[in-house]
Amino acid sequence: xxxxxxxxxxxxxxxxxxxxxxxxxxLRSSALAAGVVTVSLMGFFPVFQNAxxxxxxxxxxxxxxDEQEFYASCIKCxxxxxxxxxxxxxxxxxxxxxxxxxxxxDAREQACDFSCDGLQCVxxxxxxxxxxxxxxxxxxxxxxxxxxxxxxxxxxQGLGFKGVARGPDFKGLLRYDDIDRWNPIAVADHAYDLxxxxxxxxxxxxxxxxxxxxxxxxxxxxxxxPLARVAEQHGNECPPRHAIELRAIESDDGVxxxxxxxxxxxxxxxxCEMICPVESAAIVVDFDKDTDSVNG
Amino acid sequence: xNYIKESLLQVFGxxxxxxxxxxxxxxxxxxxxxxxxxxxKADLEAARDEHExxxxxxxxxxxxxxxxxxxxxxxxxxDIQILEGSLTASRFVGFHMADLNSALQVMLAYKHIVLNLVxxxxxxxxxxxxxxxRTFCSWVCPxxxxxxxxxxxxxxxxxxxxxxxxxFHRKTRSVFYVIFALLALISGYTVFESISPTGILxxxxxYGPGVALIWVGILLLFEVFxxxxxxxxxxxxxxxxxxxxxxxxxxxxxxxxxxxxxxxxCRKICEVPHVLDLTIRGAAHDINQDVSADCTRCGMCVDICxxxxxxxxxxxxxxxx
Numbered sequence: 001x002x003x004x005x006x007x008x009x010x011x012x013x014x015x016x017x018x019x020x021x022x023x024x025x026x027l028r029s030s031a032l033a034a035g036v037v038t039v040s041l042m043g044f045f046p047v048f049q050n051a052x053x054x055x056x057x058x059x060x061x062x063x064x065x066d067e068q069e070f071y072a073s074c075i076k077c078x079x080x081x082x083x084x085x086x087x088x089x090x091x092x093x094x095x096x097x098x099x100x101x102x103x104x105x106d107a108r109e110q111a112c113d114f115s116c117d118g119l120q121c122v123x124x125x126x127x128x129x130x131x132x133x134x135x136x137x138x139x140x141x142x143x144x145x146x147x148x149x150x151x152x153x154x155x156x157q158g159l160g161f162k163g164v165a166r167g168p169d170f171k172g173l174l175r176y177d178d179i180d181r182w183n184p185i186a187v188a189d190h191a192y193d194l195x196x197x198x199x200x201x202x203x204x205x206x207x208x209x210x211x212x213x214x215x216x217x218x219x220x221x222x223x224x225x226p227l228a229r230v231a232e233q234h235g236n237e238c239p240p241r242h243a244i245e246l247r248a249i250e251s252d253d254g255v256x257x258x259x260x261x262x263x264x265x266x267x268x269x270x271x272c273e274m275i276c277p278v279e280s281a282a283i284v285v286d287f288d289k290d291t292d293s294v295n296g
Numbered sequence: 297x298n299y300i301k302e303s304l305l306q307v308f309g310x311x312x313x314x315x316x317x318x319x320x321x322x323x324x325x326x327x328x329x330x331x332x333x334x335x336x337k338a339d340l341e342a343a344r345d346e347h348e349x350x351x352x353x354x355x356x357x358x359x360x361x362x363x364x365x366x367x368x369x370x371x372x373x374x375d376i377q378i379l380e381g382s383l384t385a386s387r388f389v390g391f392h393m394a395d396l397n398s399a400l401q402v403m404l405a406y407k408h409i410v411l412n413l414v415x416x417x418x419x420x421x422x423x424x425x426x427x428x429x430r431t432f433c434s435w436v437c438p439x440x441x442x443x444x445x446x447x448x449x450x451x452x453x454x455x456x457x458x459x460x461x462x463x464f465h466r467k468t469r470s471v472f473y474v475i476f477a478l479l480a481l482i483s484g485y486t487v488f489e490s491i492s493p494t495g496i497l498x499x500x501x502x503y504g505p506g507v508a509l510i511w512v513g514i515l516l517l518f519e520v521f522x523x524x525x526x527x528x529x530x531x532x533x534x535x536x537x538x539x540x541x542x543x544x545x546x547x548x549x550x551x552x553x554x555x556x557x558x559x560x561x562c563r564k565i566c567e568v569p570h571v572l573d574l575t576i577r578g579a580a581h582d583i584n585q586d587v588s589a590d591c592t593r594c595g596m597c598v599d600i601c602x603x604x605x606x607x608x609x610x611x612x613x614x615x616x617x
Binding site: 029037047071073074076078091100126127128 | 468471483506526531
């Protein structure tokens, strides 16, 4: 059936014009490939300059400033954003280069206050970029707080604080257990009247939890009830170490003044930075440190 | 078997194979022969008038695309938790779903097998295996819809002779596919995800707009003024991934050569016109032939065909519609 000369006959006579068009198409295609790949590689600039490093949600697969594994494993879907009860998690934009779509936390605007108790973002993460290795807030290593401006600290000046912590326009949320155990409320709706400002200690989620545990232990000792034990087992183990306290420290002029001191239990959640009433915050969270790197 | 081979060749950028006359069945040759001198312009106009160009599939598709994307938006905005996440990965009433290409990029960069990701990937793989692979592109991808609108503008400008369309070689897309896979593997970063307009748009819709939309705008401008549907045709690896899934899918567009006028209305509106080369006179391998898996199943050719020679079919089921 087949024509034996078929191949020879079919060989097309490519005209010069067609060849020229093919050549141009090849050049155009190469330029397109080079262009798109170059644009995609530009995303490495902010990453290699560490300009894109940020405070990450609990459990982020990173080692201080080395965030490569976190970038690799995150599928950029934002499910962590969706479950956070205080909307602490945001997704990075184009200026973060390779980090586009990766979750971060701006602690001063809205810190993670663990009001979900169970680390919902970790549970929501489909890829383990927020590693499931941790069970409780005290297990997280987001960063480590630091008294960056001791002179601005109200406590260090011996000052109290009266009013709403961040002004009436502040949008941030925080859980106040004594007001509503389940729903965080606006910081702007909660006025304080303190003789000595201790907001960073008072609102520290780790410290609050430790106090609750101590209370519960007392209750249990008084009247052991099985109900309390069930609550205990549900997602909020007692933090083993303190995170922050006000301590009397002698300053240069020889006067002993109170000052927040960070301790081993600090997980870097950023609530102290958010609640600090001075502008800009006297206490901040370093995301390139954690309690293991600071305290060994 | 031939369908799979032909599909893969086309997906990776080869020209559709033209059958030699000797290889075509006698009946098909007879059909081509009988049309000699019969396909006058008047006949074609009559067929077009009779057919009446409806936009049935266009509207079905646009409505589906908008509904799927709005379900993401509504689920988050009103916290109804039906479809949480975005197009790269999500949970549909609790079941994990992961975009195949995003999951591939993550696995290449991360080099770990994560169970939830595997569950999500398998689920989505099965869905698109049933629904037609690149069906994702035209029925779900938000960039596709914007690109379609940009395409109208592009075609208008070309018609007015204000601009000229520039084509690229279709193998460029395969080159991109390999480059982005290697970049993820070697660098350990999901490089493609940082420029994927699908992910950027999906997140912008759900979590609010950002600077990244500028990149999407640049792509659209490029498609309007330089090259028709350039991103989908010559770049996007998502399309390649889903096209490979579509090779084994029963949902296809099928062509019947009997009544075809070979006038090429279908090829003019098609996003991937090479898949419709079989409608060129003398180019079909058989009287009935399925359009290759690079087809996005958008249904525009089914809508426009004046002789109803192109139809959807589900392999194994009778033709529907």
